Amino acid sequence: MFKRLCVIGTGLIGGSIARAAREQGLCEEIVAFGREKNLPNLQLAQELGVIDRFYTDIGLALHNADLVIVATPVGSMRSIFEAIKPYWHPEALYSDAGSTKGSVVEAVEAAFGHVPSNFVPAHPIAGAERSGVEAAQADLFRNRRLIITPLENTDAALVEKLSRFWQQIGSSVSLMSVEHHDTVLAATSHLPHILAFALVGLLGRKDEQREIFKYAAGGFKDFSRIASSDPTMWQDICLANKHEIIPLIQQFKAELSHIEQLLADDNTRQLFDTFTYARNARQRFLETFDD
Numbered sequence: 565m566f567k568r569l570c571v572i573g574t575g576l577i578g579g580s581i582a583r584a585a586r587e588q589g590l591c592e593e594i595v596a597f598g599r600e601k602n603l604p605n606l607q608l609a610q611e612l613g614v615i616d617r618f619y620t621d622i623g624l625a626l627h628n629a630d631l632v633i634v635a636t637p638v639g640s641m642r643s644i645f646e647a648i649k650p651y652w653h654p655e656a657l658y659s660d661a662g663s664t665k666g667s668v669v670e671a672v673e674a675a676f677g678h679v680p681s682n683f684v685p686a687h688p689i690a691g692a693e694r695s696g697v698e699a700a701q702a703d704l705f706r707n708r709r710l711i712i713t714p715l716e717n718t719d720a721a722l723v724e725k726l727s728r729f730w731q732q733i734g735s736s737v738s739l740m741s742v743e744h745h746d747t748v749l750a751a752t753s754h755l756p757h758i759l760a761f762a763l764v765g766l767l768g769r770k771d772e773q774r775e776i777f778k779y780a781a782g783g784f785k786d787f788s789r790i791a792s793s794d795p796t797m798w799q800d801i802c803l804a805n806k807h808e809i810i811p812l813i814q815q816f817k818a819e820l821s822h823i824e825q826l827l828a829d830d831n832t833r834q835l836f837d838t839f840t841y842a843r844n845a846r847q848r849f850l851e852t853f854d855d
């Protein structure tokens with residue numbers, strides 16, 4: 565049980581963490597820090613009962629907070645941690661929800677000159693294409709994974725405490741290195757988002773745009789849903805993890821060229837084998853990991 569949870573960034577993820585923590589009775593009070601220009605969102609968060617109060621003064625928001633979770637776009641993390649630094653409390657647990665971990669750890673290091681042992685980097689593998697507190701849900705993290713990427717000096721007791729927090733709001737917690745996290749998520753989350761943005765952008769530019777979208781059914785809707793995601797969040801993620809993403813884009817281009825060649829050659833057999841391999845691989849993954 566925490567006395568005061570302070571959420572920095574009360575959008576989809578920060579709002580959902582707050583809602584879930586409240587539902588499970590994990591904090592006595594929930595406050596938020598936000599910017600003046602985001603007042604309507606903060607007021608809405610308070611009206612909806614997601615948070616008890618908000619502050620536009622970060623010192624007031626952090627006062628007496630024993631759990632602080634930063635849930636702003638990853639590109640903003642350095643300035644956020646620089647702003648938190650004067651109020652950093654050695655007894656509090658600080659964490660984040662950023663989609664990339666290397667860049668967040670670098671941001672903390674840049675702000676402090678080292679990574680404090682009471683900062684525990686984390687990432688919920690759950691979300692949506694929607695943004696803002698109005699999209700926040702208490703059950704967003706239920707039966708989803710949460711990855712913690714501790715560093716060598718991270719306080720093990722705080723890793724345990726944060727794991728319990730996320731388990732209590734329904735997540736299954738895994739621990740891995742920062743580097744492994746960024747490699748895996750480049751493939752399973754970042755590349756798919758880039759492909760969806762690229763395909764929808766391509767089709768959107770075509771003259772017959774209205775006809776294309778008019779006749780788009782399930783397959784296109786499934787594939788394109790994530791192209792509705794927030795551009796700021798994804799610009800930040802993609803730039804932050806570009807060293808992992810660029811080689812994957814190159815491999816993907818080679819895969820597309822291979823299929824292009826099979827089509828040009830009318831190579832029915834290999835086309836069938838290519839699609840069958842992918843279908844079976846997906847099936848295997850679903851059976852192993854879809855729990």
Ligand SMILES: NC(=O)c1ccc[n+]([C@@H]2O[C@H](COP(=O)([O-])OP(=O)(O)OC[C@H]3O[C@@H](n4cnc5c(N)ncnc54)[C@H](O)[C@@H]3O)[C@@H](O)[C@H]2O)c1
Binds near residue numbers: 599602605
């Ligand atoms: N959306 C997802 O599916 C998802 C899933 C897992 C993790 N994440 C990560 O969680 C974080 C938040 O994503 P989200 O989907 O909740 O975004 P969101 O746009 O819904 O919310 C972000 C909030 O942060 C605020 N904000 C932005 N810059 C700020 C700053 N400098 N100071 C104070 N507040 C600021 C915004 O006003 C907004 O209220 C990101 O780091 C994202 O990578 C997102």
Ligand SMILES: O=C(O)C(=O)C[C@]1(C(=O)O)C=C[C@@H](O)C=C1
Binds near residue numbers: 662688691693
């Ligand atoms: O379901 C979605 O819309 C998501 O994009 C969620 C998703 C993902 O790619 O799986 C997006 C970003 C994250 O950091 C974690 C989860």
